[in-house]
Every structure is written in structure tokens, then in C-alpha cells.
Amino acid sequence: MMYMQDMLFHMNRIEGIKESLLAGQFPVRIQGYQMDGYGYAAGVFYPGLFLYFPAVLRLLGIPVGLSYNLFILFIQVLTAGFAYYAFTLFFRSHKMGAVAASLYVLCGYRLYNIFIRGDVGEAAAMAFLPLALFSVYDVLYRNSSRWWLVILSYTGLLETHLLTSMVCIIYAFVLLGIRAIQRREIFWKKIFSVLGITFLLNAWFLIPFLDFYFHVAVNIQASLTSIQEKGHSLLEVVWLLAVWHTGLIFGMALCGYYQRKHELTVPLRKWWAAAFLLVWMVTYWFPWDLFSRIPFLSTVIQTLQYPWRMYEYAAIVFTCLAAWGLFTWAERKNWKECSAVVCLYAAVFFAIQIYTTGFWISTKEYNEPLPSDYIALGFAYDYLPRGVDDRMAKQMSGKLDTTADIQDIRKIGTTMDFSYASDADAEATAALTCYPGYQAVDEQGNPLTLGEDEWHRLTVQLPAGSHWVHISYEEKPGYLAADGISVLTLFGLAGYIYRRRKAIQEDWRNIDRVS
Numbered sequence: 001m002m003y004m005q006d007m008l009f010h011m012n013r014i015e016g017i018k019e020s021l022l023a024g025q026f027p028v029r030i031q032g033y034q035m036d037g038y039g040y041a042a043g044v045f046y047p048g049l050f051l052y053f054p055a056v057l058r059l060l061g062i063p064v065g066l067s068y069n070l071f072i073l074f075i076q077v078l079t080a081g082f083a084y085y086a087f088t089l090f091f092r093s094h095k096m097g098a099v100a101a102s103l104y105v106l107c108g109y110r111l112y113n114i115f116i117r118g119d120v121g122e123a124a125a126m127a128f129l130p131l132a133l134f135s136v137y138d139v140l141y142r143n144s145s146r147w148w149l150v151i152l153s154y155t156g157l158l159e160t161h162l163l164t165s166m167v168c169i170i171y172a173f174v175l176l177g178i179r180a181i182q183r184r185e186i187f188w189k190k191i192f193s194v195l196g197i198t199f200l201l202n203a204w205f206l207i208p209f210l211d212f213y214f215h216v217a218v219n220i221q222a223s224l225t226s227i228q229e230k231g232h233s234l235l236e237v238v239w240l241l242a243v244w245h246t247g248l249i250f251g252m253a254l255c256g257y258y259q260r261k262h263e264l265t266v267p268l269r270k271w272w273a274a275a276f277l278l279v280w281m282v283t284y285w286f287p288w289d290l291f292s293r294i295p296f297l298s299t300v301i302q303t304l305q306y307p308w309r310m311y312e313y314a315a316i317v318f319t320c321l322a323a324w325g326l327f328t329w330a331e332r333k334n335w336k337e338c339s340a341v342v343c344l345y346a347a348v349f350f351a352i353q354i355y356t357t358g359f360w361i362s363t364k365e366y367n368e369p370l371p372s373d374y375i376a377l378g379f380a381y382d383y384l385p386r387g388v389d390d391r392m393a394k395q396m397s398g399k400l401d402t403t404a405d406i407q408d409i410r411k412i413g414t415t416m417d418f419s420y421a422s423d424a425d426a427e428a429t430a431a432l433t434c435y436p437g438y439q440a441v442d443e444q445g446n447p448l449t450l451g452e453d454e455w456h457r458l459t460v461q462l463p464a465g466s467h468w469v470h471i472s473y474e475e476k477p478g479y480l481a482a483d484g485i486s487v488l489t490l491f492g493l494a495g496y497i498y499r500r501r502k503a504i505q506e507d508w509r510n511i512d513r514v515s
Contacts, residue, residue: 007118010051011068013042014415015054023413023472027483029208030435030473032413037399038433038457039159039414039473041383044212045220047205049159050074050124072114080105081129081158084128087323088137089146092511094466099330100323103248104130106346107319108240122312125164128156130316136172139190140179147190148497158202163304164312169299200489207482216436227292227309231284231307240311247345251322258328272323278314282307346420384457385433403430404462414473421466430471432458437476443468 013104016031022045023032027043034040042048053074054067062070083104088097104110111124131153138144157165181188211216232240242500252275258264284307292301330338399411404422411417416430423465432438434452440460441447448469449461460469475483497504 001420005185005321006120007068010065010118010120013046013048014054014058014067014071015064016040016042016050017048017051018058018478019413020473021055021059021413023415025205025414025473029437029475030414030433032415035384035433036431037411038431039435041212041218041435044208045218046121047159047162049205070264075114075120075124075127076105078124079110082127082131082153086134087319088154088511089149090134091323092322093327094511095330095335096323096327099327100319101344102346103136103251103322103326104319106247107315108248112240121161122195122309123259125157125161126312128153128160128313129164129168129312132157132168133217133313133316136175140175143337147194147311148304148493148500150194151201151493154198155201158198158206161441163309166300166303167309167313176375195487197493200485201493202486203482203489204486208267211476212436219381219384219386226289227301227305227307228284228286228288230305231286231288232282232478234283237279244329246344247349248318248322249321250280251324251326254325254329255321256325258325263332264324264328266324268321268324270503271317275314275317278310278317281310282314308498385435388433389454399431400428402426402462404428417469419466419468420462422462424464424465426462426464428469429453429461430459430460432471435473437473438471439474440469442470473482 003304008482012034013031016033017028019032020026020028020030025032028048029041029043031042032039032041034042051071054071054445056065057066058306080101084097084101087100087104088094088315091097091100107126107161110123110126113119113126135146135149135153154165154168157168174192176186212219255264255268259268283471286307288301288307292298326338372435399416400406400418401407402420404420404426407419407421409416409418411431414432416432420426420428434450434456438450438458439447440450442463448463451459451461453459458471460471
């Protein structure tokens with residue numbers, strides 16, 4: 001396994017979920033592994049539903065490196081399956097869907113996220129991205145009844161990567177606005193139903209996120225004076241799109257060739273325009289700074305952080321163009337021969353890319369749990385209380401600082417138990433980041449007063465005498481209600497899909513017959 005930029009951050013998240021599950025916290029809001037065990041609110045601000053899979057593997061005793069790799073394999077399979085489903089629905093052809101899905105799985109930016117950046121959050125989001133984009137188009141412009149696909153695909157985005165979700169939500173409203181301008185019929189009842197069901201399905205994550213976002217002073221991101229300067233050069237664009245995926249460029253060249261010969265009946269001017277626009281947007285030549293002066297757009301652009309995130313959407317447009325070209329080529333020639341050529345190319349070229357990439361990335365294998373004193377945080381100490389950085393973990397030599405006589409102490413994740421003896425009232429500072437939700441009780445269940453010090457560490461008031469203290473993170477009643485709502489919504493949606501399973505299967509079998 002290669003050492004990658006964000007890999008340790010996500011491996012720490014896996015360990016954090018595992019430690020918090022052992023502490024009895026479910027779902028995991030405060031991950032009790034990061035910050036030298038102080039706890040980190042990554043579970044509130046960064047979607048991590050799919051990370052429960054490798055976390056459970058860790059609970060079963062599988063090494064963290066292997067758990068991470070199995071999660072990567074899971075993402076690959078998920079991407080292949082959903083991409084095939086999405087592109088098949090869009091092209092209304094199983095063969096076209098297979099061609100496009102093959103191209104998309106080998107997309108350079110997706111592989112770059114997995115094998116160089118180590119950003120499994122964005123890579124997982126790209127598994128749902130084609131389905132999210134095409135399902136909205138399907139229901140708005142083809143009058144399809146697949147509204148449930150919109151709910152599932154946007155749920156997948158919300159549970160993997162919020163920035164990708166934000167751009168896709170804007171895209172959906174833009175399509176809705178265009179439809180309104182064209183004065184076409186708009187199914188407002190269904191639209192509001194989809195919005196409501198999607199929110200309820202993800203309420204277990206969104207309610208705590210919104211609560212923390214508006215009521216807890218934490219770092220969300222460093223203020224970027226300019227994201228335009230973070231754009232890529234033309235050489236970087238060529239390297240990522242052409243060098244990493246020459247098959248994509250070959251397919252697009254075929255598309256242009258057959259379009260010029262008028263052998264493609266699909267009008268593709270808008271697709272080519274979108275392709276060039278998206279390439280322009282990932283570079284530092286696009287006037288991001290100019291658009292960021294507009295009040296509303298400023299917030300959106302600053303949240304985007306980097307222009308090259310638009311590669312996600314460029315990948316889908318390029319994939320569609322290349323799929324049209326390759327499909328037409330295969331139809332004009334021989335499907336078996338073309339398939340053999342493409343598969344051989346994909347296998348050899350992909351192997352060469354990974355092999356050569358490994359030369360300039362130092363490799364390291366993680367067979368044991370990550371060191372407990374390793375601090376893996378997000379961008380600019382994201383999700384920590386404002387004014388706190390990783391120096392907080394170095395201010396305390398042990399798990400508890402107090403003048404009382406500590407006789408026994410045990411800490412698992414976000415849970416701490418200890419007994420003490422003191423002739424007078426005392427205060428204890430625990431090695432826990434003071435996020436809202438912590439509670440402390442004595443051996444009789446009496447609540448103890450909590451506070452925080454200047455480093456935002458949790459403090460507990462200890463009454464005189466000999467007592468046993470239990471500190472734990474407990475969900476607010478509103479969070480518990482949101483958990484229940486999401487579970488009930490999930491069962492309701494599953495029941496709806498089950499009742500329509502025969503119609504869905506018949507629709508899938510008849511896709512090639514739809515004109």
C-alpha cells in the first residue's frame with residue numbers, strides 16, 4: 001500500500017470509529033482516537049457512514065492497513081456497479097452503459113484520488129455522482145418515475161462528501177430553473193417529497209451537523225484569499241486527463257471523427273462546450289476571483305477550496321463523449337475484437353501507471369494499529385474548537401490532571417472511568433476535547449459539573465470524599481430523534497422499492513427497447 005496525502009487522516013477516522021464503538025457510542029459523533037485520544041468531531045462534520053465497514057473489520061481484528069485496502073476494493077466495486085446502472089439509464093443501452101462504466105472506473109482523477117491523494121471520501125462520492133446527475137435529468141426532462149433513484153444517489157453523496165453534494169444540489173436547482181424558464185410542467189409535489197424524504201433519510205447526520213455548525217465555535221476551514229491560484233496548469237490537466245487515461249482521449253477523438261462524418265445522430269455541441277468549459281474551470285485561467293466577489297457565490301466558491309474539484313464533473317462529460325465514440329467504433333467494426341483491444345489496453349496501461357507512480361511515492365505497509373500519539377487532523381485544524389491546535393495534546397502528560405488522589409483510571413475512546421479520594425473539593429482536567437454532549441456521574445448516578453479550561457479540555461468538579469466517576473459522550477435527545485426518523489424513513493423507502501420491484505426489473509430489462 002502506497003503512502004498517500006490524506007491516507008493517514010482517513011485511517012485515523014477508521015480507528016476513531018472503532019475506538020468510539022468500543023466505548024459504546026453509536027452512531028459515532030466524536031471519534032475518540034485522534035488528537036492523542038482527546039477526541040475529534042470528524043463524525044459530526046465529515047460524513048463517514050461507509051467507514052463503519054472497515055471499522056467493523058478492525059473490531060474483528062483485521063489490521064488497519066488491510067481494512068483500509070478492503071474499503072478501497074469496496075469503493076471500486078461500488079463505483080463499477082453504480083456507474084453501469086447510471087450510464088445504462090442515461091444512454092438507454094446496456095452496451096453503452098458497459099462501455100461508459102469501464103471508462104469511468106479508469107478515470108484519471110478518480111484513480112488520482114485513490115492512489116495518490118488518498119481521498120477516499122471524494123472517491124466514494126464519485127461512485128454515486130453519475131447516478132445523482134443523470135437521475136435528476138431523468139425525472140425532470142424524461143418524465144421518468146425513478147424519483148427513488150434521486151433520493152438514493154443524493155443520500156450516497158451526503159454520506160460520503162459534502163462538497164460534492166453541494167455542487168450537485170446547485171446543479172439540480174439549475175436544471176429546475178431552466179425547466180421553469182422553458183415553462184415546462186414542474187412536478188412540485190414530487191420535488192418537495194423528494195427533498196423531504198432525502199432530508200429525513202439523512203437526518204441522523206444532518207441534524208447534528210447543522211447544530212454544531214451554527215451553535216459550536218469550531219474551525220471549519222481556513223479562509224482562502226484566492227482559490228484561483230490553486231488551479232492547475234495546462235500541463236497538469238494534460239497529465240491527469242490524457243496521460244493517466246489515453247483511452248478516454250482515444251474515445252473522444254473517435255467521437256469527433258464520427259460526428260464530423262455525420263455518423264453520430266446525437267447533437268453533441270453542448271457536450272463539447274461543457275467539456276471545454278470544465279477544463280477551463282480547473283485551471284488558474286478561469287476567473288474564480290472575479291466570481292468570488294459576488295456575495296452569494298463567494299461562500300460557495302470558498303467552500304469549494306480548489307478549482308480542480310471540477311474534474312469530477314469533467315470526468316463524466318468526457319466519459320459520455322468517449323463512450324459515444326467507442327460505441328460507434330465497435331458498432332462499425334466488431335464488438336469482440338474491439339472489446340479485446342480495450343481490455344488489453346486497460347490492463348497494461350493501468351499496470352504501467354501504478355508501477356511508475358510507485359517510484360516517486362514512498363511505500364509503507366500498516367499491519368498494526370496506528371500509533372496512539374499520532375495526530376491526524378483535517379485542513380487547518382478543522383473541527384477543533386477555535387483557538388485550539390495540536391499543541392493541546394502536549395499540555396498534559398497523563399489522561400487526568402488533578403490534585404485528588406487518583407486510584408484507578410481507564411479510558412476507551414470517549415469514555416473515561418476513574419476512582420479518587422480527596423479531603424476537599426477538587427477539579428480534574430480530563431484528556432478529552434470539550435465538545436457539547438459529555439456527561440459525568442458518580443457511583444450513585446448523580447451528575448457532576450463539567451466545564452472547560454483555556455485549551456478547551458473537559459474539566460470535572462470532584463466533591464470531597466472517595467468516589468467513582470464515569471465520563472461519557474451522550475447524544476442529545478434531538479439527535480436520538482433524528483436517528484429514529486432516519487431508520488423509519490429507510491424502512492419506508494425500502495418497502496416502497498420492494499413493492500415496485502417487478503416494475504423496476506421490467507424497466508431495467510426493457511431499457512434497450514426505449515427509443
